[in-house]
Amino acid sequence: MDLITGSFHVALPMGDPSCVGEARRHAALLSMECGFNDVQAGRLALLVTELGGNLVRHARQGRLLLSVRPSQKEVEVLAIDSGPGIADLELCMGDGFSTGGTPGTGLGAVRRLASGFDMHSTVPEGTIISVRVHAKPQATRLHAIHVGAVSLAASGERICGDAWAFAVDGEQATAIVADGLGHGPQAAEAAREAVATFLEDPTATPSDTLRRIHGRLRRTCGAAVAVLHANAAAGTITTVGAGNVVGRVISGVSDRSVLTADGTAGRAIRTPVETTTPWPPHAVVILSSDGIATRWSSSCVTAALGRTPSVVAALVARDQRRGYDDATVAVLQRRN
Known part of the structure; x- marks a missing residue:
């Protein structure tokens, strides 16, 4: 049996580039809480930077939601906005598709760096992206x-x-x-x-x-x-x-x-x-x-x-x- 609990999500509006730095600092605290090593903490920082930069440059009412699940040694990051949405999800996931000049190479890089990734987008309502980073590989559990x-x-x-x-x-x-x-x-x-x-x-x-x-x-x-x-x-x-x-x-x-x-x-x-x-x-x-x-x-x-x-x-x-x-x-x- 898996017992799953988590902290509430800290919501960080992405109104300007300085907000991305604030989100990285909060992610660093969650990394310490989960016992991440330098590589894992670095992955989380890159994910927050890429997602936060996307929201600053492209989104309306963009915000990052960060939460920790100590029992799973996992940090969850949700990138949420209220438009304009992504018309072609397959195109935006491809390498070389720029999402704003941030250190990664777009959402394709985000998907590779994350332990778990999913997204949903509609035009003009907006986009939701979910990423998770684990402290260690998760055992495969075939729950229904x-x-x-x-x-x-x-x-x-x-x-x-x-x-x-x-x-x-x-x-x-x-x-x-x-x-x-x-x-x-x-x-x-x-x-x-x-x-x-x-x-x-x-x-x-x-x-x-x-x-x-x-x-x-x-x-x-x-x-x-x-x-x-x-x-x-x-x-x-x-x-x-x-x-x-x-x-x-x-x-x-x-x-x-x-x-x-x-x-x-x-x-x-x-x-x-x-x-x-x-x-x-x-x-x-x-x-x-x-x-x-x-x-x-x-x-x-x-x-x-x-x-x-x-x-x-x-x-x-x-x-x-x-x-x-x-x-x-x-x-x-x-x-x-």
């Missing part, structure tokens, strides 16, 4: 479920009051998204406590997990929580929750909402009642906190169903984030 998440602090906050985690084992996975009440350190403490409780026994039923979280959060400000169990073999997801963390199951032909009950874990919740929902083969499962709009068209996701969960999560966060609250999007995808 892929996962990814994006978590962002509310505007003006230095810490995110949301938290997330996954446990993936073959054809089954469990997930949690917790949204601490309010903002700032107290909200973050409640969300982290919820995730820590989940990770103590990630194979427990969602309802049992929620009950344990409710008891553990009584000494905190409380949190909205959703817990999910996904079974790729059976094609089902089972969910339970309290508060305004909601779910969607989206495919090219269907869009189904998964709602949670009223309440706040740690304060007052109803008796947990699990809901089982079909999970079509090509559908993604999305859990989101209330920093994401509750009503939005699934068309933005259906265009990216073939992309990795991190790209799908970033796409939802880019287009549906409210801005005044912490925002988290967690995505599960079946391997087809």
